[in-house]
Amino acid sequence: MPKNRQQIPREQRTAELLAAATELFLRNGYAGTTIADISAAAGVAPANVYWYFPSKDDVFAAVMERMLSREARALEHELQGMEPLSMLIRGLDDMRAFRDLHRSMHSRMQESVAVREAHDRFLDWIRTTVYRVVDDYPGASDREMVADIIVTLFEGANVSDSPLRPATVMIPVLMDALMGTKSKSV
Amino acid sequence: MPKNRQQIPREQRTAELLAAATELFLRNGYAGTTIADISAAAGVAPANVYWYFPSKDDVFAAVMERMLSREARALEHELQGMEPLSMLIRGLDDMRAFRDLHRSMHSRMQESVAVREAHDRFLDWIRTTVYRVVDDYPGASDREMVADIIVTLFEGANVSDSPLRPATVMIPVLMDALMGTKSKSV
DNA sequence: ACCTGAACACCGTTCAAGT
């Protein structure tokens, strides 16, 4: 007969599951991580995961949201008072660490609203940061257009792993070209 | 006892399978299409698909390659003598019809070389077409950089379905900004 | 060489039954 009734508060168990899931997703990718893997790493039976999350996609979405908020918080603390462009570049650069999971979000967000919401949260963060950058330039023109372009470029750079320049290289070039200031060194 | 030995040449059966797979992938997506679906649509048993293709990913890759070459051929015929930018825009616009499958390529190309090759073929087509566009501008500067940016932007625009402008809107803006000619109407 | 039915492997998810 199984050991049951482990007196662990709900939030702690959730946190354990998320921590285990984060590590596994990062190491083995979305498809390479099973619910059984996650539950085993957290010391529970597979079925028990469904007591805390409705589905694998929801675990995944929660993991991604957690990652983003941590990254955003870290950046705010670390780069206080730095110019917006540096912060943007730094954020995008850090996010390259989970490009693989970024790709998986795209394939899952069709079917899971949770994943879609997590993904949108990523784009919102980037868009907001881009706005700050744009407002920093003197001749700021079409804010929305520039933001769309940068966000889209980031998506493309992260998703494709053909021999293309990383977004962090292309974005400063683009900024200068679009905003018509600074170096103009295309 | 099953009907066997259907005297159909290998190429015809392959073509039937590909035609069936194309339609199903377009309608139901990669994950929504099973080998059983494809084989049924072609009138054979599921296992028989593996006589012609090593795996589902290889069927998928073949479908995508077929689509691209048809599209490219159609464009060459249809837009003969047109300016390169129109052709690029038109090609990218047509490709939006299978954005969903484009996304699936990204998630599968990690594990399947065939899918990766098919995907690279797409990017090659775009890159080549972008080169033509760049060479069309008088003050052509960094050809490679511009191509990278456009290709990446296309990837991003196709892959994300958040409320972003389509690549076909952003690209002309970018071209003008990067090449420093024409309207400059950012 | 081409085709089949049956079985295997894997995994997300459900559920009745425990504490």
Added chain:
DNA sequence: ACCTGAACACCGTTCAAGT
């Protein structure tokens, strides 16, 4: 409320056996 083992559902893939 929380946890479990067992079973279900689905699907890509394999394989021995047909023609």
